[in-house]
Amino acid sequence: MIPGDRKLYLALLVPTLLVLLVFVVAPITQSIIFSFHRIIIGLPQLKSPFIGLENYQELLHDSVARHSFWVTLLFVSTTTFFELLLGLLLALLIHHRFPGRGSLRACVLIPWAIPTVVSAQMWRFLFNDAYGMINYAIFGHGVAHYIPWLAKPGTALFAIILADIWKTSSFAALLILAGLQIIPEELYQAAKVDGANVWRRFWHVTWPLIRPAVLVALLFRTIDAFRVFDLAFVMTQGGPADATNVLQLYGYKKMFVEGWMGYGSTISVSVFVIVLVLAVVYVRMVGRRLLEASL
Amino acid sequence: MKTVCLLILLAIVFLGAPSHAEEPQTIVFLMWKPNQPEVWDRLIEYFHQTHPNIRVQVQIGPHSSTESHAIVTQRLKNKDTSVDVFLMDVIWPPEFANAGWALDLTAKFSRKEQEAFLPATIAANTYHGRIYGVPYYVDAGLFYYRKDLLEKYEFNPPKSWHEMLAQGNVILKEEGDPTLHVYSAQFKQYEGLVCDMLEFIWSHGGSILDQPTGKVLVAEPPSIQAVTFVRDQIIGQAAPQGVVNYEEPESLEVFIQGKAVFHRNWPYAWTVANDPERSKVAGRVGVGTLPAFPGHHPAAALGGWQFGISRWSEHAKEAWEFVEFMTSFESQKILAIQAGLAPTRVAVYKDREVQDKMPHLKDFLPAFKRARPRPVSPLYPMISQELQRFFSRAIADSQTDVQDLAQATSARIARVVQMEAAVRR
Numbered sequence: 001m002i003p004g005d006r007k008l009y010l011a012l013l014v015p016t017l018l019v020l021l022v023f024v025v026a027p028i029t030q031s032i033i034f035s036f037h038r039i040i041i042g043l044p045q046l047k048s049p050f051i052g053l054e055n056y057q058e059l060l061h062d063s064v065a066r067h068s069f070w071v072t073l074l075f076v077s078t079t080t081f082f083e084l085l086l087g088l089l090l091a092l093l094i095h096h097r098f099p100g101r102g103s104l105r106a107c108v109l110i111p112w113a114i115p116t117v118v119s120a121q122m123w124r125f126l127f128n129d130a131y132g133m134i135n136y137a138i139f140g141h142g143v144a145h146y147i148p149w150l151a152k153p154g155t156a157l158f159a160i161i162l163a164d165i166w167k168t169s170s171f172a173a174l175l176i177l178a179g180l181q182i183i184p185e186e187l188y189q190a191a192k193v194d195g196a197n198v199w200r201r202f203w204h205v206t207w208p209l210i211r212p213a214v215l216v217a218l219l220f221r222t223i224d225a226f227r228v229f230d231l232a233f234v235m236t237q238g239g240p241a242d243a244t245n246v247l248q249l250y251g252y253k254k255m256f257v258e259g260w261m262g263y264g265s266t267i268s269v270s271v272f273v274i275v276l277v278l279a280v281v282y283v284r285m286v287g288r289r290l291l292e293a294s295l
Numbered sequence: 296m297k298t299v300c301l302l303i304l305l306a307i308v309f310l311g312a313p314s315h316a317e318e319p320q321t322i323v324f325l326m327w328k329p330n331q332p333e334v335w336d337r338l339i340e341y342f343h344q345t346h347p348n349i350r351v352q353v354q355i356g357p358h359s360s361t362e363s364h365a366i367v368t369q370r371l372k373n374k375d376t377s378v379d380v381f382l383m384d385v386i387w388p389p390e391f392a393n394a395g396w397a398l399d400l401t402a403k404f405s406r407k408e409q410e411a412f413l414p415a416t417i418a419a420n421t422y423h424g425r426i427y428g429v430p431y432y433v434d435a436g437l438f439y440y441r442k443d444l445l446e447k448y449e450f451n452p453p454k455s456w457h458e459m460l461a462q463g464n465v466i467l468k469e470e471g472d473p474t475l476h477v478y479s480a481q482f483k484q485y486e487g488l489v490c491d492m493l494e495f496i497w498s499h500g501g502s503i504l505d506q507p508t509g510k511v512l513v514a515e516p517p518s519i520q521a522v523t524f525v526r527d528q529i530i531g532q533a534a535p536q537g538v539v540n541y542e543e544p545e546s547l548e549v550f551i552q553g554k555a556v557f558h559r560n561w562p563y564a565w566t567v568a569n570d571p572e573r574s575k576v577a578g579r580v581g582v583g584t585l586p587a588f589p590g591h592h593p594a595a596a597l598g599g600w601q602f603g604i605s606r607w608s609e610h611a612k613e614a615w616e617f618v619e620f621m622t623s624f625e626s627q628k629i630l631a632i633q634a635g636l637a638p639t640r641v642a643v644y645k646d647r648e649v650q651d652k653m654p655h656l657k658d659f660l661p662a663f664k665r666a667r668p669r670p671v672s673p674l675y676p677m678i679s680q681e682l683q684r685f686f687s688r689a690i691a692d693s694q695t696d697v698q699d700l701a702q703a704t705s706a707r708i709a710r711v712v713q714m715e716a717a718v719r720r
Contacts, residue, residue: 041368042673044394045718063703064684129537130549151539153691239484240539240691242684257361258677 034265041259055266087172120234123163153243179213219282322379371396379608392422393673398604419668430639434598435666442581477533479555484687490596497594498587514701597666
């Protein structure tokens, strides 16, 4: 290494580090500090006393938070499962060579390119009980009986899950497609020569080689799904009966609607810790697989 | 807009000039973007003519109540002396009073003067016996109905909820339209749910909080029976199940499409329901007070906006003159006729000119007189979240144990009330 290079490297790192410091480290630190204090906007007389772990104890005994946690977990597991499954199918489809493949590949990405708030608003209209397209498709025009999708706890959560699957399956597909493209064509030819049918070729050639890509998609989707907020915010505001009150929405309401900054921060920090733990576990897992794959 | 620019320019000129005793004092008025800005400009123009010693500089914030709240509280929290007068939503005064942001107006706004206003609007501005705001215009839950259908079947507007159901069922049966419903209102898990449900609870003799003692009454029989009634008789029965995810616009849509006989909404719905371009039932709509349960008085949830003066204002005297002017009989009359906003002074409703030009206002008045503020507390947003949770859980699932839910909610609200009381001690 030329002696001057090291300084240049460091200098070039500074802007990135600064951005990370200001936009990532500072807000997270601030949230963590808030979570150890009692801060209530409506009661400025309280000042903001340090209360140690009281907010965290409160969180453990908060039945609404527990309910939100299970709702979030259900959301994360179902969306991630179906997004990976659909993503895999989509990737296999658009990996094939056929006329119009280029435009289909572009089309697949459209849902993912639409901002979540916009697509959430679209799904809200689609699921509307009186004038929504979904009821129209199932029950036809002007009938008295239909499913009020967003007005029942079970179907409301289903609607949000469906909206998320629609939106992000293509993201999973994109990652898996990248994995598919690095598989050399010769492997398939060799397998064919050995007499392997489509099914065997998938299980013994494709699957082992795209597994790292699937794991990366799994990592991104789980972490992202844990932070779900906008779909519930736009489509249901957490209702009915808290059925779609995901953790991040609950934290948001505590902080910005109720003005309970300390407790709201505690919820955010908890989501952060969950995601962090997941990320570490996955990265270790995926990291090892990636190494194995590239060897 | 031109006038506002001009005013800002004027303000700059006057602020920049060396001050003399004769020179007008500038006060800053923080409000949101009104629907009819020209009416507000005109009022402020009159004020300048009648009070040459004071100049009002208007600052416009966002229209939404929540965003507006963020801006006003931000400036008051920082003890910003550059705001003198601001508008408050009906649920803010206790918070502003407790935080010491709103000036105590008890000395200026006498008891006698307060009597000229609708009582509920005064109650909403009063916190522990002191008054912190002057009511400007009022909103309240109103009962809309299809005049033509009621006349066709020779019904009078229903006085009780049960009567409403009975009339509605007859009309539905005779009309034979499977898409027609008896009732439409707002039951989504949001602030509007609290208003709608409180109206049922109040009109059954129930309540949320006993205000002086701080006792929580959510789990008392009158409240529980009213909530159970809504769950069993309204949701999925008189009203489509879909109302559980409806706010004002969706529920109004059902009514103006001619798909509901009865409808609960705020005063703004009157104009929409009678606009032939948007409404299929224009001209066939009646309005009045919401029904009640037998043996009880009807009720309406109170909304609306008030003037407040900043504790940090250095021109409180001039600010008060401005507030006094804007909430005077004459100003409210102009606001009612030209901007269609409902006055808080009872006398305006009796004015001949107002009655001629706004004949429907007299139908609103009984509901306004029955209007009640939501629980008055600086921690109201916390109470509201608990109530939204309780009501939504109770009505969205017919299997829930309302009593159980009510008791849990009661305990949580009691905790909030205690938090507030602990601070005051």
